[in-house]
Amino acid sequence: MGINLEDIHKSFGLPPTSVLKGINVTVNDGEFVAIVGRSGCGKSTLLYILSTLDQPSSGSVEIDGRLVENMDIGEVHSFRNMQMGFVFQFHHLLPELSVIENVLMPALKRNLAQQKRDNALKLINEFGLSDKINRLPGQLSGGEQQRVAIARALVMGPKYIFADEPTGNLDSTNGDIVMGLFKRFNQEQKTTIIYVTHDPTFASLASRQIHMSDGRII
Amino acid sequence: MWFLAIRHLFSRKRQTLLTLMGIILGTAAYVAISGMMLGFQSFIIDQLVNNDSHVRISAREDFITAHSMDKDFFGPSVLVSWAAPPSGRRDNAYILFPGAWTARLAKEPYVAAFAEQLVSQVIITRGKFKAAANLIGVEPTQQSQVTNIQKYMTVGNFKDIGTGGNRIVIGDLLLKKLGATVLETIYLSVGFGEMRPFKIVGTFHLGVKALDESNIFGALADVQLLGGTPGRISDIAVRLYKVELAADVASTWNMLGDEKVQSWDQAHEGIMSVFTTQDIVRNAMTLSILIVAGFGIYNILGMAVTQKRREIAILRSMGYLPRDITTLFLLQGLVLGIAGGFLGAILGFGVSHVMASIRVSAERGLGGEHMMISFLPSIYLKGFLLAFLASALSGFLPARAAGKLTPIDIIRSESG
Numbered sequence: 001m002g003i004n005l006e007d008i009h010k011s012f013g014l015p016p017t018s019v020l021k022g023i024n025v026t027v028n029d030g031e032f033v034a035i036v037g038r039s040g041c042g043k044s045t046l047l048y049i050l051s052t053l054d055q056p057s058s059g060s061v062e063i064d065g066r067l068v069e070n071m072d073i074g075e076v077h078s079f080r081n082m083q084m085g086f087v088f089q090f091h092h093l094l095p096e097l098s099v100i101e102n103v104l105m106p107a108l109k110r111n112l113a114q115q116k117r118d119n120a121l122k123l124i125n126e127f128g129l130s131d132k133i134n135r136l137p138g139q140l141s142g143g144e145q146q147r148v149a150i151a152r153a154l155v156m157g158p159k160y161i162f163a164d165e166p167t168g169n170l171d172s173t174n175g176d177i178v179m180g181l182f183k184r185f186n187q188e189q190k191t192t193i194i195y196v197t198h199d200p201t202f203a204s205l206a207s208r209q210i211h212m213s214d215g216r217i218i
Numbered sequence: 219m220w221f222l223a224i225r226h227l228f229s230r231k232r233q234t235l236l237t238l239m240g241i242i243l244g245t246a247a248y249v250a251i252s253g254m255m256l257g258f259q260s261f262i263i264d265q266l267v268n269n270d271s272h273v274r275i276s277a278r279e280d281f282i283t284a285h286s287m288d289k290d291f292f293g294p295s296v297l298v299s300w301a302a303p304p305s306g307r308r309d310n311a312y313i314l315f316p317g318a319w320t321a322r323l324a325k326e327p328y329v330a331a332f333a334e335q336l337v338s339q340v341i342i343t344r345g346k347f348k349a350a351a352n353l354i355g356v357e358p359t360q361q362s363q364v365t366n367i368q369k370y371m372t373v374g375n376f377k378d379i380g381t382g383g384n385r386i387v388i389g390d391l392l393l394k395k396l397g398a399t400v401l402e403t404i405y406l407s408v409g410f411g412e413m414r415p416f417k418i419v420g421t422f423h424l425g426v427k428a429l430d431e432s433n434i435f436g437a438l439a440d441v442q443l444l445g446g447t448p449g450r451i452s453d454i455a456v457r458l459y460k461v462e463l464a465a466d467v468a469s470t471w472n473m474l475g476d477e478k479v480q481s482w483d484q485a486h487e488g489i490m491s492v493f494t495t496q497d498i499v500r501n502a503m504t505l506s507i508l509i510v511a512g513f514g515i516y517n518i519l520g521m522a523v524t525q526k527r528r529e530i531a532i533l534r535s536m537g538y539l540p541r542d543i544t545t546l547f548l549l550q551g552l553v554l555g556i557a558g559g560f561l562g563a564i565l566g567f568g569v570s571h572v573m574a575s576i577r578v579s580a581e582r583g584l585g586g587e588h589m590m591i592s593f594l595p596s597i598y599l600k601g602f603l604l605a606f607l608a609s610a611l612s613g614f615l616p617a618r619a620a621g622k623l624t625p626i627d628i629i630r631s632e633s634g
């Protein structure tokens with residue numbers, strides 16, 4: 001199973017500038033993959049195509065044996081909801097909601113907030129935020145916010161985590177904590193983790209690195 | 219999405235409150251002004267319907283035209299050319315065959331009651347003072363069935379008129395104008411006819427100045443005698459079971475005979491056209507409230523969508539569908555509309571109550587001691603629905619735009 005990309009091309013704008021130029025890549029279940037490369041080489045673009053948030057200009061994306069282009073909008077969204085977690089560089093928490101509410105948002109979509117509440121509290125505990133469950137994001141530090149975002153990505157017990165420079169906005173201590181959490185979930189839960197990073201140290205933690213340059217994998 | 223929608227609204231307290239205030243004031247204004255206009259209208263309509271009659275059959279006024287004398291003077295076969303053509307108006311008009319009408323009315327299933335009347339212009343003489351008035355000869359039992367006159371009696375009983383014996387009841391303003399008192403005798407005459415004494419046995423106050431200062435009710439037989447026209451009547455006042463039928467019934471009857479048949483609203487076209495104008499004003503007001511409330515909501519939601527782009531992206535990445543996002547913003551508009559409409563209706567109710575307690579001078583004409591305010595539930599329902607509709611319509615566009623945003627475009631533009 002896993003995710004399989006075949007001959008992916010992606011271009012933007014008019015006249016089209018080609019950003020991805022024929023990508024073939026397979027990510028197997030349980031892998032811990034880092035995407036690295038210079039700024040502007042197309043890492044984020046690749047990650048969003050891998051995660052169904054973006055569509056390629058040509059080529060096919062297959063997740064768990066199914067072609068994404070053949071799934072309808074409801075299927076894609078419920079797949080995202082149950083099987084995927086996202087972590088972005090800028091945490092993207094909902095500022096009106098408390099820590100626990102933020103973590104439970106994916107569960108709320110399926111009316112599973114009650115069932116997932118214990119899991120959410122467990123994650124918050126493990127991430128060292130147990131005394132802050134009722135705080136609003138604005139009352140947390142950047143590192144704490146990023147941990148909340150990760151707890152939210154994990155709350156549904158997804159198969160895949162996609163992270164675009166999850167440590168990009170953090171100091172090295174907080175960066176270590178975040179990467180430690182990823183590593184642990186990859187080992188304990190067999191969660192497939194795909195992340196983009198600029199940091200060679202963090203990249204070296206991965207079981208595999210995908211090196212990109214100018215829209216191609218090298 | 220309810221939960222998040224409410225949180226969003228609370229996170230923008232000041233904007234939310236301002237928009238809400240706008241909707242509340244708009245709805246309240248609608249309710250209060252409608253209450254005032256409709257209160258006034260229904261008061262007037264009540265006066266017109268119940269003091270006059272639903273349908274009035276009256277003798278056609280007979281005008282003398284250039285050739286209407288030809289036959290009488292010269293016979294049918296002569297072509298007449300008048301040096302000075304006759305003109306004018308025949309003195310008094312009578313219903314020619316009242317028996318045919320009354321027989322018909324007695325049979326019509328939608329006629330509740332009818333009253334024969336003889337209406338004459340009279341001169342009142344009290345000592346050296348003279349005044350003109352409108353003397354209506356009626357059969358009091360019949361008349362009471364057709365109108366609510368008894369309800370408006372301030373002194374005495376309408377039936378005291380009896381069926382003869384020169385007893386009358388007169389408008390309270392007329393009594394005042396004459397300087398007369400109840401139980402006093404005044405003299406009435408028709409045209410150049412002789413004066414006869416009539417005893418005032420009661421007064422009424424309809425609340426319509428024109429009627430209260432000129433109308434006199436007397437027994438039909440007495441009025442016929444005064445005018446020297448025994449057995450004649452000039453009008454038949456008809457009450458229907460359903461007042462809504464009045465105009466239709468009147469139009470149908472109008473084709474039956476020589477008489478003029480008019481429903482209460484046909485007879486008071488002038489007033490009805492004032493009401494039409496009022497309704498236009500009211501609807502224009504309604505429209506402007508809709509627009510103001512609508513723009514308020516459109517504005518606040520448009521801003522919210524822009525402010526919340528990141529959150530839209532993250533919700534979509536969590537698997538929330540475009541229509542969930544649309545719902546999120548639509549709900550915010552609807553909450554504002556519903557809350558504003560509800561509170562506005564309550565405020566409008568309060569304002570209406572205050573207005574209803576304002577005293578207005580009875581002298582200036584329109585009856586009641588207080589301002590007439592309508593508290594019809596339909597006004598409140600309509601006010602509320604207006605607010606609701608405005609919010610639904612104006613929330614729709616920004617909400618749909620929010621649903622159309624794709625997460626990837628937002629993420630690229632936010633962190634790109």
Ligand SMILES: Nc1ncnc2c1ncn2[C@@H]1O[C@H](COP(=O)(O)OP(=O)(O)OP(=O)(O)O)[C@@H](O)[C@H]1O
Pocket residue numbers: 012013019038039040041042043044045046630
């Ligand atoms: N919507 C867009 N329209 C036009 N060009 C785009 C768009 N999105 C991305 N690009 C271009 O595509 C290229 C790759 O972008 P991408 O974000 O994938 O790079 P990246 O490797 O993630 O860079 P960074 O390390 O700075 O995040 C860049 O040159 C960028 O300018």
Ligand SMILES: [Mg+2]
Pocket residue numbers: 043044045164196
């Ligand atoms: Mg990037």
